[in-house]
Amino acid sequence: MPEITSPARMAHLERLIQFVARHAETAHFPTQRIREIELAVEEILVNIFSYAYPDTTGDVSLTCRVEDDLRLVLEISDTGTPFNILNVPAPNVAAGIYERQVGGLGVFFVKKMADEAHYRRDGDRNILMLIFGRHRHGAEGQEHAGGVQE
């Protein structure tokens, strides 16, 4: 499976997102869906860059494949602090301008955009698997009952 490994730093964000976007482009995913996938990838990577290695530097690895041009399967892994991002509580998206917090919005987007999200700790690695279909589930505003684990 195609893989890319890079230092977990903001300077590499664009290259890592492009690695994933190219797979979706090759499989002719719709442009809007590719932007949605890029959004989910950015939110996960920025979190890793910011929090995975508080006292040191480290790497992040991405593996990506598209199954039958239908499902993009992505794994993002790091060897930083054990952390399941899927446990971050959802923000209050109905809060007014003064009460509004942006914390938690990133993972909220990930859960909205991915069909499935699964976290596992494997040895010294945090591994987040995200699966994206060609179109976003619940795009009509309906929460789908799929496999996103809370």
Add this chain to the structure above:
Amino acid sequence: MEIENTGKEKDRFIITVTGRIDAVTAPEFETRLLDWINAGETRLIVDLGGLEYISSAGLRSILTIAKNLKTKQGKLALCSLRDTVKEVFEISGFSTIIPVCESVAAAVKEK
């Protein structure tokens, strides 16, 4: 990301942003707008017709700018949002706290 002042209508200061507002470019976006605000422009219209992508980092900057303008009795309007950007605003609930207009012309007409 490209950002520039593309005009002024009545007292409304018009800014055009194209490209992507992500975790890398959001700080520049925020700094440029805060510089204009600190120079006295407190009624801003931001034309996002050429913006193809925004992430939570960009929303954080927009929230900072909107809160800053509130303290100055200023006003922020965003206009011409494209599909993906509009979707991000709707999912996050930002479309209910930041005025969004169809076009710059429509935003100028708002009080």
